[in-house]
Amino acid sequence: MVDTPFANAPLVPATNDAAPLLDVRGLSVSFGHGPAAVRLVDNVSFAVGAGERVALVGESGSGKSVTAQALMRLNPHMQVSGVVQIGGCNLVALSDKEMTAERGASIGMVFQDPMSSLDPLMTIGDQVAETLRLRGVSAAAARARALRVLDELRVDRAAERLAAYPHEFSGGMRQRVVIAMALIGEPKVLIADEPTTALDVRVQERVLDLLYSVSKERGLAVLLITHDMGIVAGFADRVMVMYAGRIIEQNDVEPLFASPRHPYTQGLLGAIPRIDQKREQLQSIPGAPPTPFTRPPGCHFNPRCAMAMEICRKDYPAMIETGSARVACHIHGGGHA
């Protein structure tokens, strides 16, 4: 199999003018009822086009993983509102049974820990083929498809290894199997939640390269959820930064790294040591990210922000759009949300 020559890839990805594959509007997620209810994700909107790789970056408590779970409707205790449109179909409005059919068919998911996503007592072949078998595909056909997907993900000697069990695989190979499970139903959208956090850097790089190639070749929309700005820079076309349940900045990857606008994004980029350059001192953001119970009024970032003004303590800033960038910060003008 020969890869597409990526050297020719345009520096700035062509914006997808056609209707996006995944269109999320006003997504909010909360837990619990009445006064004990807590809002984990607050009015999040974004879109991912075919073949586009979008990263959702955030720290713990930012709501990034909750967003992923809400898109997949994995947690029955979550109250999800808003619109999640995939191919003309609003996932939020589906019945549980219809949603089960959509999972794997239109939207697939890869989790952080490959070992816990795999059944230790089932062969690799059976697990990868399972999605198809549940849809009534014959055993032989499902097996053939499983083999093809594993080949595509460059699992060596895939035919022999269909009969192997997860413990016989290395961490990186297991994650490929998990990706194969997510891809075998030919979804249009793949959500990858910290897919490489448990892996060593060299394996991480290979797994990300694979995801990159697959998304190019299949025109797959990928939503990568991560806390690692380095991974974002190498993988995504577009980046959304999430803080305390909201998206606070959104931009194409290059302008975002070259000129971050939100003080939080600036702080994050200043806080990571770089292997390729020496920094005297890391810029640090004081304090810690708030939990969903301790989000301050106004802009949720204001207690940690060096540039906070009076209005930041009172009103949540509206999202302002300038060019490719969207940012929710009073420094950049605009009113309150």
Place this chain on the structure above:
Amino acid sequence: MAARVETAAAPARRRLLPYFALHEWLVFLTVAFLVLMALVGPALAPSGIYRSNILNALAPPSAEHWFGTDDQGRDVLWRVVAGAQISLLSSILIVVLYSLIGVAVATAATLGPRWLDEVIMRGTDIGLALPGLVVALGFAAALGPSIQSGIIAMALTGWPMTARLLRTTMRQTMEQPFVDGARALGVSPARLMLTHVLPNSLDVLIVKWAGDINNTLLILASLSFIGVGAQPPSPEWGAMISAGRSTMSTAWWAVAAPGAAVAVTAIAFGFLGDILQARRDPSLRKR
């Protein structure tokens, strides 16, 4: 990491509010009532319950004697109430005693050299393989039949399960980084055990205790029933059942009342153990 923190948030809040279902309250109230009965029962009981009054023997339940009288004419209800002290407090004492032995043994196995651990664990294997009742029976018979020898016998035979469970937990605690940290700080072995390892391991026993009391109560009653535990005229429940056995066909109440007391107590403590277990282990939480 992130996912764990985010999704854990909501259940964590729920746990802060003590929430008990109706049946859980029922169990708590029953246990509280039983313990209260054991503490003040004998003081409230009329003095007649230890004296024979043959003229009034085997009277059926009536307004005066709710659960009737036994073959010596003593009020069965009050004997059951007074017997709670012997049955329940003895069981609790036994559990406390053998837990202390278990803690000592588990500590020795955890701290000691590997061979000592091996010896102790094989010892507990043997202890667990033997039927507890039979061994306690042998001990009690050798010490002479009395409630004291029943207690001693059961304290000496009850510890292996506790020791084994605690040793497993202590081994896990020993592998926690904070134990490494304490060792690197130069903390002495005794202090390491008392302030770091035991406080973080004993949780597992608190749950076990409730279940153990239920078990112990049954064995103690069995010993008395067989005749090597409490002796008549003691109102220990097992002894009462044993004494009432000969007249069971005519006076069922003399057996039924202490029998019901044993059953209710055993069930209440058994449920208490389950509730504590479920509270401690989030994976068993249904909500």
Place this chain on the structure above:
Amino acid sequence: MLEIRGLSKSFRSAAGTSVQVLRDINFTVRPGQIAGLVGESGSGKSTVIRCALGLQRPDSGSVSYDGIDVHAARGPQLMRFRREVQPVFQDPYASLNPRMTVERLIDEGLRVHRLLPDAAARRDRVVELLEMVGLDASAMPRHPRAFSGGQRQRIAIARALAIGPRLLICDEPVSALDVSVQAQVINLLQEMQERLNLAILFVAHDLAVVRHICSEVAVLERGVIVESGKSDEVLGTSQYPYTRALLEAVPIADPLEARRRRCARLSVAASPGGNGYE
């Protein structure tokens, strides 16, 4: 100051076979220096740490601290080692005894080594330490669970610093923390190092963090130190294949550079014969 010489260690696996985890490790930490040890998971980093702290006995080789043979030391010698060498562990959720208050956590070392017999003086020292790591006296009666990961790591550092150690052994001290908090803890460690003239052995898998904080570094590959030297050289211009491979796989927060690297990788993978994948 800390000298590890010819350290080897193997473990017996469940199947009964012996697995060599460390082979002939030689490593030195000099006074006032931050020395790094990097390796992937399974490289034996934590075994090195446990041996260096005297918590685990090596099969052969020695660890000596300032003339004290750590694995043979007894009594006052051992207590001196314990007082002068302190660990900071990776997971601040597991490295603090959940049953102890912050005050007890920090003053435990003072009690154990009988450094400040007077309770009021101990209390003052705890407050001073808390302020030094960016917390305050209000933390004292609370338990670790009341704090965020970054705050817990500060408490762990205060606990380690309480008895005035000369060497800190840090096992992945920031890898469990949020990105914005990692920088705080790294800066705190650097500041403490300068202020107290500490030596630090910094063990981590994150090459960028190690390069940032360490002056010297050794690279551990499956239980063997394959390269060591100045960190700017080893983690900058090293030509040793393993180190090179690690360095090239470190994600860089620069989209243009990352794109250039990926193109290079994928063109190798796609070229005939060159299979970049295992």
